[in-house]
Amino acid sequence: MATDSAVVPDGADRPAVFASSSGSLRDWLAVIAVGMGVFAFTTTEMAPIGLLPAMSRDLGVSEGTVGLSVTLYGAIAGLFAPVLTVATRRLDRRRLLLLVLCVFIAGNVFTALSSSYTVLLVSRLLTGFAHGVMWSIAASIAIRLVSSDQAVRATAVVFSGISIASVVGVPFGTFIGQSNWRIAFWAIAGIGVLILAAVIFFVPSLEPRAVVRLAELPKLLRDGNLRIATLVTAAVVIGHFAAYTYVAPFLEQDAGIPSGWVSALLLLYGVAGVVGNFAGGAAARALRTATLVCILLLITAVVLLVVNGRWHPGTVALLLVWGIAYAALPVCLQTLVFASAPQAPEAATSLYICAFNVSIALGALAGGWVVDASGPSAVMFLGAGFGVVAALLMTRYRIARPE
Structure with missing residues (x-):
């Protein structure tokens, strides 16, 4: 498809990878296929969380040891995303997407067949490598499939895979894996095969663009806006x-929510996330403002959850606000990254993915220290504190105005 330059929301330069032709039904089916890929990867990343007891018993290791497979998966995905994205920079993006999905399918098959914890860990690390590449290329592929005015919506469709995985994928995997945890990973591998077929049928050949070498990645961060993003x-x-990470003990201990209600509330949180994801796609047309508003809503919701005490309607409402605000942010932040580095969108995205995945581990680790020392309410204030830092940083993002 031909491409040209346009103007992104708030006047920043739109990346040249945004397509200029109208998106057909086939193009949008291709975008959905990419979004389903994100859904599948997110599902397999978090699937062990609901299957820890069964996996622990079957493999003869502690639940904490099995949980390490989740932590290492995220770390590998984040740390190796920039390296692998650069290493595959000359591959046709359709071929790279197919390769990533094949690795995903193989990784989940090996997980399902794991005869020991060592085999499980190797299979998870294999899938983690593919995960980092998938996240780096997914949005940049999607925006090349549709018209320039639909690019943000395409990004929202891709990232909806994350929210849908939280609402549908992970609970479903936990449910079908209760009798035998391996069935869950066989099912995820099967979903991968269906997505692979959809990509073969709908996604056209996409030549690589903006080839970047590994040594040039740090230079990208010299751009003030990309560094801020x-x-x-x-x-x-x-x-x-x-x-x-510690919202469940907060809801039970500090908000007084009965334990039987917590899973239902978290499901509602996930549903709100799906809404927030597409709201972020619409709001991202006012890019800087939308990002800042979402951060402020997140801060407000987290702080008021503590202040709200044990008034249950308030707790439910604030959880929904939190879910909407947070789920909108990946769309806004990814669009910020594209706008900040239009000359190298995939390389910039790999840095974004690295920061995202490493920060997941750091957040859970920091929260664990605080919750052990001071309790669940204290960790809510810690989360809000980092939100304040993000808001202050966001005020320094500078929108480039067209001449």
Whole structure:
């Protein structure tokens, strides 16, 4: 498809990878296929969380040891995303997407067949490598498939895979894996095969663009806006996961929510996230303002959850606000990254993904220290504190005005 330059929301230069032709039904089906890929990767990343007891018993290791497979998966995905994205920079993006999905399918098959914890860990690390590449190329592929005025919506469709995985994928995997945890990973591998077929049928050949060498990645961060977008991502994600990782004990102990209700509330949170994801796609047309508003809403919701005490309607409402605000942010932040580095969107995205995934681990780790020392309410204030840092950083993002 031909491409040209346009103007992004708030006047910043739109990346040249945005397509100029009208998106057909086939193009949007291709975008949905990419979004389903993100859904599948997110599902397999988090699937062990709901299957820890069964996996622990079957493999003869502790639940904490099995949980390490989740932590290492995220770390590998984040740390190797820039390296692998650069290493595959000359591959046709359709071929790279197919390769990534094949690795995903193989990784989940090996996980399902794991005869020991060592085999499980190797299979998870294999899938983690593919995960980092998938996240780096997914949005940049999607925006090349549609018209320039639909690019933000395409980004929202891709990132809706994350929210849908939280609402549908992970609970479904947990449900079908209760009798035998391996069935869940066989099912995820099967979903991968269907997505692979959709990509083969709908996604056209896409030549690589903006080839970047590994040594040039640090140079990208010399751009003030990209540096700010990356730091905002890190602060938001650390703050969110510091608080959200321990939201269940907060709801039970400090908000007085009966334990039987917690899973239902988290499901509602996930549904709100799907809404927030597409709201972020619409609001991202006022890019800087939308990002800042979402961060402020997140801060407000987290702080008021503590102030609200045990008034249950208030707790439910604030959880929904939190879910909407946070789920809108990946769309806004990814669009910020594209606008900040139009000359190298995939390389810039790999830095964004690195910051995102490493910050998940850092947030959970920091939250664990605080919750052990001071309790669940304290960790909510920690999350809000990182949100304040993100908001202050965001005020320094400068929108380039067209001449």
